Amino acid sequence: MNTEFISALKQIEKERNIPLEMLIRALEDALGAAYKRNFGPNQNIIVEIDRATGAMKVFARKTVVLEVSEEQTELSLDDARQIDDSAQEGDEVLIEVTPTDFGRIAAQTAKQVIVQRIRETERDIIYGEFTKREGDIVSGIVQRYEQRNVLVDLGKAEGVLALSEQAPHEHFRHGERCKAYVLEVKRTARGPQVMLSRTHPGLLKRLFEIEVPEIRQGVISIKAVVREPGYRAKMAVKSNDSSVDPVGACVGPRGSRVQSVSDELRGEKIDLIPWNQDQTVFVANALSPARVIQVLLNDPEKSALVITPDAQLSLAIGKEGQNARLAAKLTGWRIDIKSESQAKEMARDEAARRAQQEADDEQRRQDEARMSAERAHHGVAEPQVAPQTEQPYAEPAYPYAEGQVYPEGAVYYEEETQYAPAEGQTTYEEPEPETYSQMVWDEASQTFVEFVPGQVAEPVPVMVDEPVGATAATADPGQGAKRDKTDAKPVKKKLSKDKKKRIEDLQEEYGDDFEAP
Numbered sequence: 001m002n003t004e005f006i007s008a009l010k011q012i013e014k015e016r017n018i019p020l021e022m023l024i025r026a027l028e029d030a031l032g033a034a035y036k037r038n039f040g041p042n043q044n045i046i047v048e049i050d051r052a053t054g055a056m057k058v059f060a061r062k063t064v065v066l067e068v069s070e071e072q073t074e075l076s077l078d079d080a081r082q083i084d085d086s087a088q089e090g091d092e093v094l095i096e097v098t099p100t101d102f103g104r105i106a107a108q109t110a111k112q113v114i115v116q117r118i119r120e121t122e123r124d125i126i127y128g129e130f131t132k133r134e135g136d137i138v139s140g141i142v143q144r145y146e147q148r149n150v151l152v153d154l155g156k157a158e159g160v161l162a163l164s165e166q167a168p169h170e171h172f173r174h175g176e177r178c179k180a181y182v183l184e185v186k187r188t189a190r191g192p193q194v195m196l197s198r199t200h201p202g203l204l205k206r207l208f209e210i211e212v213p214e215i216r217q218g219v220i221s222i223k224a225v226v227r228e229p230g231y232r233a234k235m236a237v238k239s240n241d242s243s244v245d246p247v248g249a250c251v252g253p254r255g256s257r258v259q260s261v262s263d264e265l266r267g268e269k270i271d272l273i274p275w276n277q278d279q280t281v282f283v284a285n286a287l288s289p290a291r292v293i294q295v296l297l298n299d300p301e302k303s304a305l306v307i308t309p310d311a312q313l314s315l316a317i318g319k320e321g322q323n324a325r326l327a328a329k330l331t332g333w334r335i336d337i338k339s340e341s342q343a344k345e346m347a348r349d350e351a352a353r354r355a356q357q358e359a360d361d362e363q364r365r366q367d368e369a370r371m372s373a374e375r376a377h378h379g380v381a382e383p384q385v386a387p388q389t390e391q392p393y394a395e396p397a398y399p400y401a402e403g404q405v406y407p408e409g410a411v412y413y414e415e416e417t418q419y420a421p422a423e424g425q426t427t428y429e430e431p432e433p434e435t436y437s438q439m440v441w442d443e444a445s446q447t448f449v450e451f452v453p454g455q456v457a458e459p460v461p462v463m464v465d466e467p468v469g470a471t472a473a474t475a476d477p478g479q480g481a482k483r484d485k486t487d488a489k490p491v492k493k494k495l496s497k498d499k500k501k502r503i504e505d506l507q508e509e510y511g512d513d514f515e516a517p
Helices: 003-016 020-039 077-083 102-109 111-131 201-211 213-217 246-251 253-264 279-286 310-317 319-331 340-377 497-513
Strands: 045-049 056-065 074-076 092-096 137-146 149-153 158-161 177-188 191-197 220-228 232-239 269-274 294-298 303-308 334-339 412-414 417-419 438-442 447-451
Touching: 003 020, 003 111, 020 045, 020 056, 020 111, 056 077, 074 077, 077 092, 111 177, 111 191, 137 158, 137 201, 177 201, 201 213, 201 220, 201 232, 201 253, 213 220, 220 246, 220 319, 232 246, 232 279, 232 319, 246 253, 246 269, 253 269, 269 279, 279 294, 279 303, 279 319, 303 310, 303 340, 310 319, 310 334, 319 334, 334 340
Parallel strands: 056 074, 158 191, 232 269, 303 334
Antiparallel strands: 045 056, 056 092, 137 149, 137 177, 149 158, 177 191, 220 232, 294 303, 412 417, 438 447
16 A cells, blocks of 8 residues: 555545545555455454555454463463553453455455445445435436336436426427426435436426525515426415515516526416415405405305306316316315306395295294294194203104104104004003005995905995996895796896996006906
């Protein structure tokens, strides 16, 4: 080792921006590992390199003991006092053990270790440098496309512009210079990898900080930024100096400042909104360039109703709702935009609804008063309804089994039939079963009768014609006895239209319960 070696290390420090002390320490560690590989791994040695001359020495660190059991790590008290008169038992003594041919050994074994350490150190420095720049803008040169991701050369590191972080319809050419926002820095086997973005709102903010000196100086503050990358953006600005117009300062002379930012974002339109502490004014400003007549805020629901002139409604909403969507993101309010005519119609509808509600309430009050008067006239007491807080109602299982106790006043519905306990009744009693009747033809009376199962029903005459063959003789029992049997037999004949119509009416009325003769 000589001064030329130190000069080489200083040259590396200058080119790679690696501190000289870090390089020397890495070299000392590498030489120590090489010494152990050649002279035994159990030795406790250290390597020291002179920072001025480059001279290298190897020292063995040994512990002073009375009796030596391990020669590589221990030294007797007598031998230690030959080196240092004040040595005591338990002290550590450094003994120089530099080999004569250590320069050749170091050159052969430490080369790869030193190169690796330099590479690792350089990566750590680059990683730390770009980590500090997270949330800032970097400029690089486009190298190539890889799986639709753009690789950007940032000088010391490689940047990756993912497809999801590229603005729509944005295309880069090889060798083109572009600016991007640093999202994060990752450690990889190939070194630090910088993740970039062209869609982050922070990119717009940083570009304005570069173009507008008032923002860098703190005269103008950027309160909020929202973007639809590649199409449109809105930025709310506030002036900390009453003599400075925040929008005018950001626009610049003849729009030069805002135009420069728009060109960097490939023609993205930028709306500069003056920020206002009054949310009503701020919401109205956020819908620029549309003109707003009135803003009604609903604080509990965080919503705003905005009324615009009829001719400005489409401008306030924007193409596919873009302007209203960006304004809602910028202000944090849910914005509902109505035209002036729509607002008037809504007001009329609301007035009509309220009038109808008031009329219904008045009618209900009149009905309640009339019912109260009728109950008072007939001596009926007003119904008393127990408050739910005094007697909470737990809905029972339906239907009640016979004899089951249910809460007083409870009702239940089954097939549109309401059952309620009678006065003084505390248990449910099964109601009388309903009976059904059907119309049947009675041969004895030659008419339709109503038949009830389990009961004997009296014949009910039905409007039908007399059987064919019936005469005055058949009505008289005395004369009927003299008739021939063939004369008494009725003769079948087709039913008249009236009979058919009557039978059809009965079938339609009673359905399956009707039996035709």
